[in-house]
Amino acid sequence: MKPPKKVSITDVAKRANVSITTVSRVINKVPTVDKDIVAKVEEAVAALKFRPNPTAQRLARGGKGAAVGFVIPGFPGVFHSFYAVELMRGIGHGCETLHLDLVFHITDGKNPLRSTYAGGLIFADIIENRSQVEDAIEDGTPSLVINHLVKDLEVSYIAVDNVKGGATAAEYLINLGHKRIATVTGNMQTQAGMDRYEGFQKTLMKNGIDFDPEYFFKGDYSRRSARDAAMYFFALDNPPTAIFAASDEMALEIISVAHESGIKVPEDISVIGFDDNPAGLFGAVALTTIKQPLFEMGEEAVKIINSIMQGKQTSLVRKVLEPDLIIRESCAPPSS
Amino acid sequence: MKPPKKVSITDVAKRANVSITTVSRVINKVPTVDKDIVAKVEEAVAALKFRPNPTAQRLARGGKGAAVGFVIPGFPGVFHSFYAVELMRGIGHGCETLHLDLVFHITDGKNPLRSTYAGGLIFADIIENRSQVEDAIEDGTPSLVINHLVKDLEVSYIAVDNVKGGATAAEYLINLGHKRIATVTGNMQTQAGMDRYEGFQKTLMKNGIDFDPEYFFKGDYSRRSARDAAMYFFALDNPPTAIFAASDEMALEIISVAHESGIKVPEDISVIGFDDNPAGLFGAVALTTIKQPLFEMGEEAVKIINSIMQGKQTSLVRKVLEPDLIIRESCAPPSS
DNA sequence: TTGAAAGCGCTAACAA
DNA sequence: TTGTTAGCGCTTTCAA
Numbered sequence: 001m002k003p004p005k006k007v008s009i010t011d012v013a014k015r016a017n018v019s020i021t022t023v024s025r026v027i028n029k030v031p032t033v034d035k036d037i038v039a040k041v042e043e044a045v046a047a048l049k050f051r052p053n054p055t056a057q058r059l060a061r062g063g064k065g066a067a068v069g070f071v072i073p074g075f076p077g078v079f080h081s082f083y084a085v086e087l088m089r090g091i092g093h094g095c096e097t098l099h100l101d102l103v104f105h106i107t108d109g110k111n112p113l114r115s116t117y118a119g120g121l122i123f124a125d126i127i128e129n130r131s132q133v134e135d136a137i138e139d140g141t142p143s144l145v146i147n148h149l150v151k152d153l154e155v156s157y158i159a160v161d162n163v164k165g166g167a168t169a170a171e172y173l174i175n176l177g178h179k180r181i182a183t184v185t186g187n188m189q190t191q192a193g194m195d196r197y198e199g200f201q202k203t204l205m206k207n208g209i210d211f212d213p214e215y216f217f218k219g220d221y222s223r224r225s226a227r228d229a230a231m232y233f234f235a236l237d238n239p240p241t242a243i244f245a246a247s248d249e250m251a252l253e254i255i256s257v258a259h260e261s262g263i264k265v266p267e268d269i270s271v272i273g274f275d276d277n278p279a280g281l282f283g284a285v286a287l288t289t290i291k292q293p294l295f296e297m298g299e300e301a302v303k304i305i306n307s308i309m310q311g312k313q314t315s316l317v318r319k320v321l322e323p324d325l326i327i328r329e330s331c332a333p334p335s336s
Numbered sequence: 337m338k339p340p341k342k343v344s345i346t347d348v349a350k351r352a353n354v355s356i357t358t359v360s361r362v363i364n365k366v367p368t369v370d371k372d373i374v375a376k377v378e379e380a381v382a383a384l385k386f387r388p389n390p391t392a393q394r395l396a397r398g399g400k401g402a403a404v405g406f407v408i409p410g411f412p413g414v415f416h417s418f419y420a421v422e423l424m425r426g427i428g429h430g431c432e433t434l435h436l437d438l439v440f441h442i443t444d445g446k447n448p449l450r451s452t453y454a455g456g457l458i459f460a461d462i463i464e465n466r467s468q469v470e471d472a473i474e475d476g477t478p479s480l481v482i483n484h485l486v487k488d489l490e491v492s493y494i495a496v497d498n499v500k501g502g503a504t505a506a507e508y509l510i511n512l513g514h515k516r517i518a519t520v521t522g523n524m525q526t527q528a529g530m531d532r533y534e535g536f537q538k539t540l541m542k543n544g545i546d547f548d549p550e551y552f553f554k555g556d557y558s559r560r561s562a563r564d565a566a567m568y569f570f571a572l573d574n575p576p577t578a579i580f581a582a583s584d585e586m587a588l589e590i591i592s593v594a595h596e597s598g599i600k601v602p603e604d605i606s607v608i609g610f611d612d613n614p615a616g617l618f619g620a621v622a623l624t625t626i627k628q629p630l631f632e633m634g635e636e637a638v639k640i641i642n643s644i645m646q647g648k649q650t651s652l653v654r655k656v657l658e659p660d661l662i663i664r665e666s667c668a669p670p671s672s
Numbered sequence: 673t674t675g676a677a678a679g680c681g682c683t684a685a686c687a688a
Numbered sequence: 689t690t691g692t693t694a695g696c697g698c699t700t701t702c703a704a
Contacts, residue, residue, distance in 0.1 A: 008697055019675045024699060032673060051475055054453070056697035058391045059680050067439070067453065085421065092442035101453060102440045103403070106428035117390065117403065117437060117453050139387055224618055259595050260620040282560055284596040344681055355691045360683060368689060392681035395696045 007050045016044040027052055067101035068305055069118030073127040082249055082277045083221070083294060087124055087146065090298020097299075098306050107132065120305040122146065127189050142308035144301055148191045149320070156308065158301055158319040162192045165290045165323035166199025169244045169272050172288075172325055174207050177333045178242040178270065182215035184229035184254070186246035186274075193221070196246045196274060215240050219250055226250030230257035241334035242270035248277035248289055255283065255330065266332035276326055286328035293321060343386045351380040363388055403437035404641055405454030409463040418585060418613045419557070419630060423460055423482065426634020433635075434642050443468065456641040458482060463525050478644040480637055480653070484527045492644065492653040494637055498528045501626045501659035502535030505580045505608050508624075508661055510543050513669045514578040514606065518551035520565035520590070522582035522610075529557070532582045532610060551576050555586055562586030566593035577670035578606040584613035584625055591619065591666065602668035612662055622664035629657060 009027075013020040018037060025033050026041040033041075044050070070091055072084060095102040103117050107129055120142040123133060136143040137154050145157040173181050183200055186193030201211060217232060219225035226245060230253065233240055245251035251273030255265050265271055265285050273280060273289040280287030300319070307313040345363075349356040354373060361369050362377040369377075380386070394402070406427055408420060431438040439453050443465055456478040459469060472479040473490050481493040509517050519536055522529030537547060553568060555561035562581060566589065569576055581587035587609030591601050601607055601621050609616060609625040616623030636655070643649040 010697080020698080021675055021677095021700085022673090025674090028699080034673060037674085049475060053395075053697050055391055055394045056680090057699075059389075059395050059682090060697075060699040062680055062699090070440075089442075092440060096442060102442075103453070104406075104428060104438045104440055106425075106432060106438075117439070139385060223615060227618055256592060256595070256619070259592075279559060282563055283592070346681080356682075357684085357691060357693095358689090361690085364683085370689060373690085389681050392696090393683075395698090396681075396683040398683085398696055 007048045009050070009052065011048055012041065012044045012050045015048060016040045067103045067117040067119060068095055068302060069103045069105055069121040071105045071107055071121055071123045071129070071132065073107060073125065073129055082247070082275055082279075084124060086294035087298040090295040090300075091122060091302055092298075093295075094299040094302030098302060100302065100306060120144075120309040122301050122305055123148070125190055125192065126150070127187075142305055144305050144308070144317075146297060146301055149318075154316065156304060156317045158297055158304065158317070158321070160192075160292045160297070160321045160323050162195030162323070163199035165274060165292065166196035166201075166244070166246075167203040168199075168323065168325050169196075169274070169290055170200045170203035170207075172327075173242045173244065173270065173272065173331065174203070174209070176242070176270065176331060178240075179209060179334070180215065180238065180240040181209065181242045181244065182217065182233050182240035183244040184217040184219040184226055184246065184250055186250075187220040188218060193246060200244055214238075219246065221247045221250065223249055223253040226253035227257055230254040234258070234261055234263060240269070242272070242331065245271065245273050248273035248275040248280045248287060251287055251289065251330070252277075252280060252283060255285065255287070259284065266330050267335055270331035270334070272331055274323075276324075280328075285330050288328045288331040289326050291324040291326045297321065343384045345386070345388065347384055348377065348380045348386045351384060352376045402455050402645070403439045403453040404431055404638060404645075405439045405441055405457040407441045407443055407457055407459045407465070407468065409443060409461065409465055418583070418611055418615075420460060422630035423634040426631040426636075427458060427638055428634075429631075430635040430638030434638060436638065436642060456480070456645040458637050458641055459484070461526055461528065462486070463523075478641055480641050480644070482633060482637055485654075485656070490652065492640060494633055494640065494653070494655040494657070496528075496628045496633070496657045496659050498531035498659070499535035501610060501628065502532035502537075502580070502582075503539040504535075504659065504661050505532075505610070505626055506536045506539035506543075508663075509578045509580065509606065509608065509667065510539070510545070512578070512606065512667060514576075515545060515670070516551065516574065516576040517545065517578045517580065518553065518569050518576035519580040520553040520555040520562055520582065520586055522586075523556040524554060529582060536580055550574075555582065557583045557586065559585055559589040562589035563593055566590040570594070570597055570599060576605070578608070578667065581607065581609050584609035584611040584616045584623060587623055587625065587666070588613075588616060588619060591621065591623070595620065602666050603671055606667035606670070608667050610659075612660075616664075621666050624664045624667045625662050627660040627662045633657065 009020045009023050012023045023041055026038050092102060121136050123145045125146060126133060126148045133143060133155060143155050145155055147159045149159055150157055185197045188194055214236060217229035219229055243254055245254055251271050254271050258265050258269060263269055273287050276289050276291035280289055304317050345356045345359050348359045359377055362374050428438060457472050459481045461482060462469060462484045469479060469491060479491050481491055483495045485495055486493055521533045524530055550572060553565035555565055579590055581590055587607050590607050594601050594605060599605055609623050612625050612627035616625055640653050
């Protein structure tokens with residue numbers, strides 16, 4: 001463990017017998033530098049193992065941090081979901097493509113979230129951390145919220161139409177002929193969870209199926225909650241013939257419980273999920289689901305925040321993507 | 337969307353009629369400032385909505401970034417694993433506790449990984465990105481590798497004894513009376529994957545069970561590969577009576593396939609995993625596994641890197657944690 | 673094509 | 689207790 005070195009541009013300049021300005025030019029690939037000098041400087045850079053100090057560069061360039069901050073509510077489960085992971089992948093990929101640094105903020109919503117490096121902030125949904133969004137807007141930090149339609153704040157967002165997603169699921173099940181349709185919801189502290197449920201329930205009612213508390217189970221996106229829901233539903237005197245789960249992971253868990261209980265999917269019960277998690281593809285029965293382009297949403301979020309940060313985008317961008325129904329094998333007309 | 341402001345310390349100083357030094361003192365909470373002045377300055381700070389420019393602060397403080405960089409190989413699957421997510425949680429938590437920023441680097445190992453902000457780097461294993469570790473050491477950036485024993489480099493590491501973990505699994509199965517023991521490995525590009533397999537295989541041989549290629553399936557930690565493995569094993573003329581999966585997710589998937597195929601766990605087949613993923617707890621049969629303290633490892637990694645960054649720790653830290661056998665319900669003596 | 677010099681916004685001796 | 693004055697390491701006019 002050697003002590004961190006401190007080779008500065010000055011050292012390079014000295015060794016190459018040029019001014020620091022010239023060294024700066026070389027490392028920034030300014031074309032108007034003499035070949036020989038470039039060579040000399042590069043030699044010096046290599047010999048001294050010089051690495052420009054990014055902090056100084058940024059200061060000199062007059063910039064705030066160029067990093068993108070990704071704010072994740074440190075809520076139990078958030079991290080364990082396909083949702084967060086896909087978003088991360090998309091955002092990570094987007095940042096790499098645009099050569100942006102990515103700073104993570106796992107927050108409980110309390111701390112003011114000093115945006116030390118971030119020149120822009122992406123919020124992965126808002127759960128109890130609305131004030132952080134307000135703060136960001138307040139001090140002019142470009143911000144964008146994912147999957148949460150914040151209409152009363154001056155902030156950009158990109159989201160999937162969760163209401164429509166829930167409605168689509170309900171419609172599909174109804175069209176298949178189901179009457180006894182149950183649902184296990186997502187975390188109701190998230191707007192997505194609420195919206196999916198809302199779209200689902202309203203569509204049911206619109207089609208003459210009244211709300212039946214027996215067929216409602218409040219989940220939280222976790223497999224655990226889905227298992228509880230499945231056990232509960234299956235034990236009902238008059239069990240549902242179809243279940244809408246607000247996430248694929250939950251749907252998958254329900255199918256597992258069904259298998260364990262000797263209940264056949266989709267013959268005995270139809271199950272539809274939400275996400276289009278590839279895990280749903282290769283199980284015993286391929287999962288029918290509502291597709292949500294998470295990875296793309298993350299990537300897109302980075303592009304948007306970047307163009308705002310660069311001043312190319314000066315108005316709010318509010319994008320709502322359409323979810324798609326992906327029909328596979330886990331749903332069928334009711335047999336009973 | 338207001339254009340980002342540019343209130344500097346000078347503006348505050350002017351408004352408060354003091355020198356910028358005094359302002360600096362106030363924002364840094366230096367105690368030797370007069371009450372009244374503090375009040376005046378704070379008033380100005382609030383009125384102007386002044387936020388110190390962290391880039392300038394860092395430059396002036398002569399420091400590199402104080403952030404911790406977390407380098408994740410952008411390998412397919414890495415992100416989808418319980419492994420990465422737990423590590424992230426641990427690291428995220430550690431950073432929050434120590435008030436350190438967390439910068440993510442999702443890398444393919446090619447790019448030189450400009451450690452723009454990071455004052456220290458934590459590598460989540462090494463897959464094709466050894467050169468990045470070498471670079472970091474080269475330029476004196478404190479570094480630590482997780483779950484990869486890099487003995488030929490001047491770098492700290494913290495890891496679980498994967499060889500021992502594999503051995504423990506094998507021993508347990510052997511003691512239960514199994515002879516036909518199969519394994520589906522983890523990603524063999526990771527040292528952890530190799531080590532678990534090595535410990536497992538050697539223990540088998542030490543106990544008089546020769547290597548049987550039929551009982552070996554090369555996986556990659558993914559559910560998908562585990563499913564393939566399970567189908568393959570179950571279709572064998574002489575199927576194994578026990579399977580060691582290099583991750584819980586894989587073990588869980590094997591159990592699912594078994595259920596779907598009418599094979600009972602643990603009566604017909606024993607399955608042991610690796611990780612201690614809570615998902616293993618609430619399935620139809622609770623998963624027996626080898627516990628690996630991922631979250632804690634991540635937290636500890638942050639503590640270590642921090643003390644190196646602060647110069648408190650000047651020698652290499654190399655910590656190897658012991659994995660634990662967690663006996664639950666998925667393993668039993670062979671019936672046949 | 674090159675260099676001198678003035679900052680970028682802030683901290684930290686050193687004085688006062 | 690407060691202010692003056694150098695920098696931190698680099699970029700960027702502006703001249704030469």
